Amino acid sequence: MGEKEFCRKVGSIIRKLRCEKCSDSLCVFAEKNNIPSSTLSRIEIGENEAQLHNLKKIADGLGMSLSALFAYIEASLAK
Secondary structure (H helix, E strand, O other): OOHHHHHHHHHHHHHHHHHHHOOOOHHHHHHHOOOOHHHHHHHHHOOOOOOHHHHHHHHHHOOOOHHHHHHHHHHHHHO
């Protein structure tokens, strides 16, 4: 799997989790978790690689630990 495809898949998984775990729009979720909405949008569509500090903010916003987020992403990619 290439880097771009990997980023798209991870972003899609993050978007799915956000939609399942909270009813917040992207903008509301980003604001609540101190992430620029443009950054979260680019992560979710796979344009940008998520930086570790943003992944931590995303995990916290989803009520997950960072390790649980990584495990969920890893399990989803294995399917």
